[in-house]
Amino acid sequence: MDLFTQSLPVSCALSLSSHERCNAYMKFEAATIKDIAKALGLSTSTVSRALRDSYEISEATKKKIKDYAAQINYRPNPVALSLKEKRTLSIGVLVSEIANTFFSQVINGIESIAYKNGYNVIITQSKESVEREEMILDYLTSRSIDGLIISVSAETNDFTNLKQLHEKGLPIVFFDRVVEEINTHKVVTDNLDGVYRATQHLLQNQCKRISVIANNANLSITKERLAGYKKALNEYKMNIDESLIKYCDHGGLIVEEVEKVVDELLTLKKKPDAMVLLADKITTETFSILKKKNINMPQDIAVIGFNNSKYTSLFSPALSVISQPAFEMGEQAAQLLLNLIESKRAVTDFKLEALAPEIIIRESSQISSR
Amino acid sequence: MDLFTQSLPVSCALSLSSHERCNAYMKFEAATIKDIAKALGLSTSTVSRALRDSYEISEATKKKIKDYAAQINYRPNPVALSLKEKRTLSIGVLVSEIANTFFSQVINGIESIAYKNGYNVIITQSKESVEREEMILDYLTSRSIDGLIISVSAETNDFTNLKQLHEKGLPIVFFDRVVEEINTHKVVTDNLDGVYRATQHLLQNQCKRISVIANNANLSITKERLAGYKKALNEYKMNIDESLIKYCDHGGLIVEEVEKVVDELLTLKKKPDAMVLLADKITTETFSILKKKNINMPQDIAVIGFNNSKYTSLFSPALSVISQPAFEMGEQAAQLLLNLIESKRAVTDFKLEALAPEIIIRESSQISSR
DNA sequence: CCCTTTAATGCAACCGATTGCAATGCTTTA
DNA sequence: TAAAGCATTGCAATCGGTTGCATTAAAGGG
Numbered sequence: 001m002d003l004f005t006q007s008l009p010v011s012c013a014l015s016l017s018s019h020e021r022c023n024a025y026m027k028f029e030a031a032t033i034k035d036i037a038k039a040l041g042l043s044t045s046t047v048s049r050a051l052r053d054s055y056e057i058s059e060a061t062k063k064k065i066k067d068y069a070a071q072i073n074y075r076p077n078p079v080a081l082s083l084k085e086k087r088t089l090s091i092g093v094l095v096s097e098i099a100n101t102f103f104s105q106v107i108n109g110i111e112s113i114a115y116k117n118g119y120n121v122i123i124t125q126s127k128e129s130v131e132r133e134e135m136i137l138d139y140l141t142s143r144s145i146d147g148l149i150i151s152v153s154a155e156t157n158d159f160t161n162l163k164q165l166h167e168k169g170l171p172i173v174f175f176d177r178v179v180e181e182i183n184t185h186k187v188v189t190d191n192l193d194g195v196y197r198a199t200q201h202l203l204q205n206q207c208k209r210i211s212v213i214a215n216n217a218n219l220s221i222t223k224e225r226l227a228g229y230k231k232a233l234n235e236y237k238m239n240i241d242e243s244l245i246k247y248c249d250h251g252g253l254i255v256e257e258v259e260k261v262v263d264e265l266l267t268l269k270k271k272p273d274a275m276v277l278l279a280d281k282i283t284t285e286t287f288s289i290l291k292k293k294n295i296n297m298p299q300d301i302a303v304i305g306f307n308n309s310k311y312t313s314l315f316s317p318a319l320s321v322i323s324q325p326a327f328e329m330g331e332q333a334a335q336l337l338l339n340l341i342e343s344k345r346a347v348t349d350f351k352l353e354a355l356a357p358e359i360i361i362r363e364s365s366q367i368s369s370r
Numbered sequence: 371m372d373l374f375t376q377s378l379p380v381s382c383a384l385s386l387s388s389h390e391r392c393n394a395y396m397k398f399e400a401a402t403i404k405d406i407a408k409a410l411g412l413s414t415s416t417v418s419r420a421l422r423d424s425y426e427i428s429e430a431t432k433k434k435i436k437d438y439a440a441q442i443n444y445r446p447n448p449v450a451l452s453l454k455e456k457r458t459l460s461i462g463v464l465v466s467e468i469a470n471t472f473f474s475q476v477i478n479g480i481e482s483i484a485y486k487n488g489y490n491v492i493i494t495q496s497k498e499s500v501e502r503e504e505m506i507l508d509y510l511t512s513r514s515i516d517g518l519i520i521s522v523s524a525e526t527n528d529f530t531n532l533k534q535l536h537e538k539g540l541p542i543v544f545f546d547r548v549v550e551e552i553n554t555h556k557v558v559t560d561n562l563d564g565v566y567r568a569t570q571h572l573l574q575n576q577c578k579r580i581s582v583i584a585n586n587a588n589l590s591i592t593k594e595r596l597a598g599y600k601k602a603l604n605e606y607k608m609n610i611d612e613s614l615i616k617y618c619d620h621g622g623l624i625v626e627e628v629e630k631v632v633d634e635l636l637t638l639k640k641k642p643d644a645m646v647l648l649a650d651k652i653t654t655e656t657f658s659i660l661k662k663k664n665i666n667m668p669q670d671i672a673v674i675g676f677n678n679s680k681y682t683s684l685f686s687p688a689l690s691v692i693s694q695p696a697f698e699m700g701e702q703a704a705q706l707l708l709n710l711i712e713s714k715r716a717v718t719d720f721k722l723e724a725l726a727p728e729i730i731i732r733e734s735s736q737i738s739s740r
Numbered sequence: 741c742c743c744t745t746t747a748a749t750g751c752a753a754c755c756g757a758t759t760g761c762a763a764t765g766c767t768t769t770a
Numbered sequence: 771t772a773a774a775g776c777a778t779t780g781c782a783a784t785c786g787g788t789t790g791c792a793t794t795a796a797a798g799g800g
Contacts, residue, residue, distance in 0.1 A: 029456070029539075030514075032786055043750045048788060058748060075512045079458065080786035082449045083755045086399070099474040107468060111495070120513060123493045125481070142445040143490060144400075169399070288684055311679065314658055316686025402756055413780045418758060428778060450756035453785045744799075751792075758784085768775070 031072045040068060051076075082144070090120035091337060092140040094150040096128045096251065102280050102308040102326050103151070106175065109330020110149060117338055119146075126153040128253050137161055147171035147337045152179060154216040154251040171340035175333040178220045185336040187353045189324040191221055194357035195228030195276060198304045198322050201359065202274045203236045205367045207302055211244040211265050211272035213258070213286060215251045215279040222247070225278045225306075244272055252281035262289050274298075274365070277305025284309075287319060287364075297364045304365040317363035325355045401442045410438060421446075452514070460490035461707060462510040464520040466498045466621065472650050472678040472696050473521070476545065479700020480519060487708055489516075496523040498623050507531055517541035517707045522549060524586040524621040541710035545703040548590045555706040557723045559694040561591055564727035565598030565646060568674045568692050571729065572644045573606045575737045577672055581614040581635050581642035583628070583656060585621045585649040592617070595648045595676075614642055622651035632659050644668075644735070647675025654679075657689060657734075667734045674735040687733035695725045 033051075037044045042061070050057045050065040051074075057065075082088045093110055095103040107123055114121045122145060126133040133153045140148065148170060152159075159179050166172050166182050175187040202210050212229050214222045226245070233240055246261035248254075265272055277283040283305030290297060297303050297317050304320040312319040332353050340347055403421075407414045412431070420427045420435040421444075427435075438444075452458045463480055465473040477493055484491045492515060496503040503523045510518065518540060522529075529549050536542050536552050545557040572580050582599050584592045596615070603610055616631035618624075635642055647653040653675030660667060667673050667687050674690040682689040702723050710717055 033788095034786075044787075045751080045789075046749055048786095049749090052788085056748065061748080077453075077786050078513050079449060079452045080755090081788085083447075083453050083757095083785090084787060084789095086755075088449065098468065098477060099471060101469060104469040104474060108495075120492060120509075122490060125478075139490075143448050284681065284684070291684065309681065311654065311681040311685075314654070314661065314686075315681075315684045403758095404756075414757075415759075415781080416779055418756095419779090422758085426778065431778080447756050450785090451758085453755090453787095454757055456785075742800095744797100746797080747795090749792105749794080751790105753790090754788085756785105760781105760783090762779105762781075764777105764779075766775100766777085768773100770771100770773085 030077065031074045032077065033074075035072070036065060036068055036074060040064060087146050087341075088120075088144050089118060090122055090145055091147045091149060091334070091341075092122045092124065092143075092145040094124050094126060094133065094136055094140070094148065096126050096151065096153050097253070097281075098123065098125050100280055101310075102176075102306075102324060105308055105326030106151075106330035106333070109327040109332075110334040111330075112327075113331050113334035113338065119338065128154045128250050130155045130158075134161060137165065141165060141170060145170075147173070147341045149173050149175060149333050149337055151176035152219075153177075154219060154249065154253075157218040171337055173333045173337040173340065175329050176221060180220065183350055185333075185340065185351050185353075187329050187333045187336065187355070188220075188224075189329070189357045190354040191224035191357075192228040192231065194306075194322045194324075194359065195225040195278065196232045197228075197359050198276055198320075199229050199232035200235075201320075201361060202276070202302055202304065202365060203232060203238075205274075205298075205302060205365065207274035207367070208238075209241070209244060209270060209272045210274040210276060211246070212276045212278060213246045213248060213261055213265075213282050215247070215282065216249045217247050222278065229276060243268060248279070248282055251279050252285050255285060258282060258285040259289055262286055266293070266295075272301065274302040275305070277303070279305075280307050280309075283307045283319070283321070284312075287315065298367045302365045302367055304359075304361075313362065315364075320362045320365035321360050323358045323360055325357070328355055400447065401444045402447065403444075405442070406435060406438055406444060410434060457516050457711075458490075458514050459488060460492055460515055461704070461711075462492045462494065462513075462515040462518045462520075464494050464496060464503065464506055464510070464518065466496050466521065466523050467623070467651075468493060468495050470650055471680075472546075472676075472694060475678055475696030476521075476700040476703070479697040479702075480704040481700075482697075483701050483704035483708065489708065498524045498620050500525045500528075504531060507535065511535060511540060515540075517543070517711045519543050519545060519703050519707055521546035522589075523547075524589060524619065524623075527588040541707060543703045543707040543710065545699050546591060550590065553720055555703075555710065555721050555723075557699050557703045557706065557725070558590075558594075559699070559727045560724040561594035561727070562598040562601065564676075564692045564694075564729065565595040565648065566602045567598075567729050568646055568690075569599050569602035570605075571690075571731060572646070572672055572674065572735060573602060573608075575668075575672060575735065577644035577737070578608075579611070579614065579640060579642045580644040580646060581616070582646045582648060583616045583618060583631055583635075583652050585617070585652065586619045587617050592648065599646060613638060618649070618652055621649050622653075622655050625655060628652060628655040629659055632656055636663070636665075642671065644672040645675070647673070649675075650677050650679075653677045653689070653691070654682075657685065668737045672735045672737055674729075674731075683732065685734075690732045690735035691730050693728045693730055695727070698725055 033044050033047045037047045046057060047065055050062045051069060091114060093107060098104055111121050124136045126136060130153060133156055159181060162179060163182055166184060173185045178186045178188060199210060214226055216222060230240055246265060248257045248261060250257055252258050277286050284307065287303065295301055307321045308323055308326050312321050336351065403414050403417045407417045416427060417435055420432045421439060461484060463477060468474055481491050494506045496506060500523060503526055529551060532549060533552055536554060543555045548556045548558060569580060584596055586592060600610055616635060618627045618631060620627055622628050647656050654677065657673065665671055677691045678693055678696050682691050706721065
């Protein structure tokens with residue numbers, strides 16, 4: 001009986017030397033500590049300790065074991081480690097849509113930090129749907145993530161599920177769309193100030209009837225952004241006309257809802273002369289609709305809105321935007337989450353980081369010609 | 371000694387009823403089969419079998435167990451399952467950049483299929499760097515993914531690592547940028563035909579000197595796309611001028627490399643009158659550069675290029691694009707990967723799916739006025 | 741020379757679930 | 771009435787790694 005017939009036909013790395021004798025017939029199976037122990041005539045505990053450089057193991061055996069491990073390209077099985085250590089070294093991220101530039105930039109930020117700390121990122125998207133969000137939360141937590149970074153979906157207004165998870169001890173960090181009732185770290189843009197400055201800019205450009213199209217009224221960002229709008233109007237002693245404030249319950253993900261509110265605004269007896277668009281998707285959809293209707297920006301309507309895509313500078317007219325520091329938000333959220341995960345004792349001092357947005361004025365809102 | 375002091379202080383779900391008595395002090399720990407067994411005075415095997423509806427367990431105990439499990443909201447620990455079953459129910463996805471619309475659409479497609487089949491998707495990005503790609507591959511495989519969907523980075527031309535993984539039995543599906551030498555499923559756009567038709571369109575519009583800016587010459591997509599360009603020129607009996615063919619080794623991720631080749635093209639003695647842009651990022655960068663230089667499109671230079679963003683229709687001039695069926699690519703790639711993962715026997719019949727791109731002609735390439 | 745100390749290694753339990761193989765007790769049949 | 775059959779349930783090994791607690795043997799001390 002030679003060296004190879006000893007081994008079971010299905011197992012691959014087991015009795016083999018460092019040379020690959022595997023092929024597509026067999027499952028991808030890595031070498032284990034047991035293989036090393038068997039090959040070297042030692043116990044698994046000795047091997048384990050040697051690989052972790054324990055003082056209890058003699059230098060000679062350590063070297064022997066480490067050399068052999070390197071030779072067969074041994075990697076500890078993370079699944080086994082997770083089971084033992086009760087952590088998965090992975091964090092979940094839930095956003096409404098990956099394809100949204102803002103979110104993909106945030107994800108980049110999260111990834112950069114997570115990666116640096118040996119954490120894995122599981123990215124999911126709710127597509128603004130409550131059911132999907134519930135399903136994903138269930139899924140993510142049953143998949144045992146160590147923590148969660150989330151921007152809640154537009155539709156959601158019942159947070160009992162999330163609250164329960166939090167109470168059970170799952171570390172959570174909110175960003176962008178936060179849940180006030182849950183007491184944990186939050187990273188947001190200074191939404192109030194961003195919209196305040198954007199509205200101010202329009203007012204300085206002689207706009208008299210400034211309309212807004214907001215996301216779902218439930219969302220924290222909607223409330224904050226509307227507050228900024230109102231603050232600016234108040235400052236200019238203009239009264240607030242509720243007919244100029246419109247909402248898109250699905251955050252603009254459904255084209256028709258945007259078309260509907262734009263039409264409503266355009267058919268008002270006293271038409272608006274400006275629009276502040278309070279969500280990324282709503283901004284591009286509205287811009288597209290206005291263009292299709294051959295409405296001149298900024299002459300007919302001055303437009304400024306939230307958006308994080310570089311492409312908006314290529315639009316015609318080049319679009320004025322409120323741009324959020326998305327990458328930094330991701331970094332900060334990830335760092336705060338890792339702090340939570342790795343803190344030995346209960347954290348009670350929660351931070352609310354509000355990062356400054358950037359207002360980029362381009363053609364679509366500058367009415368020097370009016 | 372009452373019901374609660376019996377339990378260890380650190381463990382949470384253990385001796386508790388369905389009501390949460392956990393809080394932020396304690397780690398998030400779910401109920402286990404052992405808890406159910408203990409609570410009901412049964413063995414773990416009975417509980418396990420009951421939950422999986424085994425015929426061996428009496429209906430009475432089954433009901434008792436299932437009711438209690440539902441009551442305490444029991445979920446099997448996926449980590450333990452993974453260890454036992456040697457699979458993680460998660461697949462890795464490696465793309466060059468998540469923020470690229472094409473890739474985020476592909477990811478959407480992958481997710482939709484993976485999700486439906488109970489698989490988890492771990493998304494990673496190489497940012498076109500070989501080192502990052504190697505690191506991620508190492509990381510992903512050490513994290514025990516069940517399979518991999520990958521579009522290789524522009525920089526990479528050594529595939530031994532990937533080849534080894536494949537030979538060891540890791541199921542891999544390539545999409546977009548494929549590796550010819552590795553024999554497995556591949557999902558691509560019909561790149562040759564797409565560029566052929568785009569070039570043809572320019573030729574029909576009387577363009578005489580059509581330049582191209584391609585991605586890294588190593589990439590499969592570059593070769594296929596250039597072949598389409600050449601096929602069209604040949605058909606129109608035009609000879610191929612190598613000075614009109616430029617490459618961006620980093621796929622346009624570095625702005626300067628695009629600026630450099632655009633400048634080279636614009637300072638040629640015999641200037642090009644059209645540009646075909648063979649990669650998404652290169653398309654938008656070039657468009658932006660041309661706009662900045664106040665070059666009229668299509669009058670001075672007709673432009674068409676690969677891009678999957680909806681935004682291109684809002685550009686001025688509206689940009690003509692070759693759009694790839696990204697979502698479907700993702701779906702198909704994921705389905706093929708799941709087939710590989712779940713097939714009992716070795717797969718030897720590998721598919722090469724080539725999906726038709728869509729050519730969307732807009733203002734930037736239509737020279738009726740010339 | 742025997743006893744204690746110390747260094748080096750192995751045994752076995754554990755993490756949470758699954759599963760082949762008993763073991764138990766009850767009913768049925770010859 | 772004993773043997774066989776069957777329905778239920780439990781024991782224990784397993785997945786791959788970690789770790790507290792032996793165990794062993796060699797070295798040092800009295």
